[in-house]
Amino acid sequence: MAERYSSFNAGGRMWFLQRVTAVFLLVVLAFHFFLLHFVNHADEVSFLASQARMTTLSYYSLMILFLVTATFHGVNGVYNALINQGLTGTKRTVIKWTLVAASAVLIVQGIRTANAWAGIGLY
Numbered sequence: 001m002a003e004r005y006s007s008f009n010a011g012g013r014m015w016f017l018q019r020v021t022a023v024f025l026l027v028v029l030a031f032h033f034f035l036l037h038f039v040n041h042a043d044e045v046s047f048l049a050s051q052a053r054m055t056t057l058s059y060y061s062l063m064i065l066f067l068v069t070a071t072f073h074g075v076n077g078v079y080n081a082l083i084n085q086g087l088t089g090t091k092r093t094v095i096k097w098t099l100v101a102a103s104a105v106l107i108v109q110g111i112r113t114a115n116a117w118a119g120i121g122l123y
Contacts, residue, residue: 014076021073028066054117067110075099 036045053059079099087095115121 018073018076021069024069025073028062051117054114055119060114060118063114064111068107071103071106075103
């Protein structure tokens with residue numbers, strides 16, 4: 001039989017965060033589908049309606065939290081998949097910090113976009 005290998009330590013902090021973020025993402029995705037596909041139909045969704053939703057603190061906060069959570073979940077999953085494939089040494093360090101930098105850029109740009117939609121200016 002094939003041996004099960006995972007770079008996650010079962011019960012460890014990163015293992016736990018990967019599972020928690022997965023559950024959160026499923027809940028927010030269900031909310032998204034319900035709100036934008038059942039409450040409002042595709043022909044009713046517009047930029048102005050999206051902008052109006054972003055001006056409410058609860059929706060704005062949820063989208064920022066979704067951005068950060070999805071980024072962490074995705075990048076952590078990719079990083080651990082690479083480790084599971086045998087990534088070690090200098091390559092592992094370079095990949096890790098490249099993913100950290102890409103995550104930071106993604107989060108900053110996502111927040112800038114959310115702020116623009118919400119009408120929040122940094123003057």
